[in-house]
Amino acid sequence: MPTVDYLALSDNGFLFDTRNGNTYNLSKTGTFILRSLVEGVAPDAVAARIVEHFDIEAATAEQDAAQFLFRLKDMGLIGGDLGDEVNS
Amino acid sequence: MSAPKVITVAVTGLNATDSPAPGVPVIRAIRDAFGDRVRIVGLAYDTLDPGNFLPGLADHVYIMPYPSQGSEVLITRLLAIHDEVAIDVLIPTLDAELPSIIKAVDRLHEAGIRTFLPDEDMLRLRDKVRLHELDAKFGIRVPKGVVISDPADIARLDQELEFPVMVKGQFYEAYIAYSPMDVHAHFEKLRAKWGVPIIVQRYVPGEEYDVVLVGDGEGGLVGSVAMRKMQLTDKGKAWGGVTISDAKLDQYVRHAVAALKWRGPCEMEVMKSASGYHLIEINPRFPAWVYLSVGARRNLPAAVVRLALGEAVEAMPPASPGVMFLRYAYDQICDMEEYAALTTVGQLHRDRSEGDPS
Numbered sequence: 108m109p110t111v112d113y114l115a116l117s118d119n120g121f122l123f124d125t126r127n128g129n130t131y132n133l134s135k136t137g138t139f140i141l142r143s144l145v146e147g148v149a150p151d152a153v154a155a156r157i158v159e160h161f162d163i164e165a166a167t168a169e170q171d172a173a174q175f176l177f178r179l180k181d182m183g184l185i186g187g188d189l190g191d192e193v194n195s
Numbered sequence: 196m197s198a199p200k201v202i203t204v205a206v207t208g209l210n211a212t213d214s215p216a217p218g219v220p221v222i223r224a225i226r227d228a229f230g231d232r233v234r235i236v237g238l239a240y241d242t243l244d245p246g247n248f249l250p251g252l253a254d255h256v257y258i259m260p261y262p263s264q265g266s267e268v269l270i271t272r273l274l275a276i277h278d279e280v281a282i283d284v285l286i287p288t289l290d291a292e293l294p295s296i297i298k299a300v301d302r303l304h305e306a307g308i309r310t311f312l313p314d315e316d317m318l319r320l321r322d323k324v325r326l327h328e329l330d331a332k333f334g335i336r337v338p339k340g341v342v343i344s345d346p347a348d349i350a351r352l353d354q355e356l357e358f359p360v361m362v363k364g365q366f367y368e369a370y371i372a373y374s375p376m377d378v379h380a381h382f383e384k385l386r387a388k389w390g391v392p393i394i395v396q397r398y399v400p401g402e403e404y405d406v407v408l409v410g411d412g413e414g415g416l417v418g419s420v421a422m423r424k425m426q427l428t429d430k431g432k433a434w435g436g437v438t439i440s441d442a443k444l445d446q447y448v449r450h451a452v453a454a455l456k457w458r459g460p461c462e463m464e465v466m467k468s469a470s471g472y473h474l475i476e477i478n479p480r481f482p483a484w485v486y487l488s489v490g491a492r493r494n495l496p497a498a499v500v501r502l503a504l505g506e507a508v509e510a511m512p513p514a515s516p517g518v519m520f521l522r523y524a525y526d527q528i529c530d531m532e533e534y535a536a537l538t539t540v541g542q543l544h545r546d547r548s549e550g551d552p553s
Binding site for chain 2: 113115123125126127128
């Protein structure tokens with residue numbers, strides 16, 4: 108499981124990267140996804156968790172989760188290991 | 196040796212405008228740590244330095260002669276002030292005064308004024324004009340640099356460096372240059388302001404981090420706080436910042452401190468690029484943002500006072516990330532009599548203890 112302990116995420120979606128001081132505002136869904144990772148949910152289980160909490164189709168949840176995780180990786184917020192898992 | 200009951204600490208650099216000196220935050224940090232057990236002597240270079248007038252900051256303020264008047268004038272004034280207020284510890288905070296004070300450290304110690312500063316060799320090593328030598332000598336990665344005093348040398352720069360480059364004054368200011376013509380323009384501007392030589396450095400793209408630290412002089416790090424600037428003034432000074440936690444940066448800084456056997460306070464400016472960390476500059480004193488170290492529960496100015504007094508200070512673990520500071524401008528109402536005292540006799544006394552010269 109990749110570690111994201113360098114990310115400080117508040118309940119209202121404010122994200123602080125402790126390694127470099129960068130800050131971000133996440134949407135409600137983005138906060139939910141990243142919170143899931145922080146809590147140790149495997150990346151490939153995130154979509155199912157979204158379906159449990161939000162009233163959307165599984166296919167949409169999978170697409171949204173994959174896109175969001177790809178974006179996090181692209182911005183350097185999550186590491187290559189996680190990206191590999193996401194892309195696999 | 197144990198600290199006296201009430202210690203007297205003298206701190207220089209009380210300017211607090213948009214390019215502030217570090218004196219005010221250093222004093223605030225010391226007051227936070229020592230409370231009533233410290234008496235502060237502010238050493239200012241201008242009667243209108245805002246730190247002279249801040250309530251609760253300095254018990255005494257003395258106007259100092261500019262370092263450009265010569266080492267002897269500066270040290271004579273310091274010793275004369277010492278005769279009046281018995282300074283236990285001196286913390287200089289300005290680049291321009293450091294060579295004179297460090298040269299006179301033995302004289303100051305003999306008089307009873309203690310310091311915790313780098314020696315002359317360390318001061319020379321971190322000089323901007325020699326910084327590029329640190330890589331070969333100590334394995335500290337720094338951008339390749341060329342020192343030029345003659346503008347004719349600019350034409351040959353491309354034999355040693357690729358453009359763009361950074362053009363830096365020997366004391367302050369730096370500009371990016373994309374061509375020899377740009378270098379010429381910046382060279383003339385910097386020469387007029389700060390004299391020669393001018394330093395031309397390889398441009399390292401990336402993110403800048405600043406680290407305030409205290410070295411123990413034997414290769415150990417007493418404490419450090421790493422910061423990312425969040426807001427800049429038009430002079431590039433930090434107007435806001437946040438502590439960060441980067442294990443690799445910490446390791447890089449520890450290596451530099453160990454290699455240099457740095458003693459006392461300093462600020463390291465480090466650029467993080469795709470190829471790793473590069474030391475851009477070492478400022479051999481506390482930076483103006485040093486009060487952030489108090490917010491991060493690593494009171495580095497207080498540590499320097501204790502080290503100067505000969506007390507043991509335990510090495511501090513790296514500071515926690517996420518502690519923010521924002522600087523603000525503040526209109527301080529001042530007492531005209533205090534201004535008059537500084538203007539006419541060059542000193543001001545607010546001390547409440549006995550034996551005060553006022």
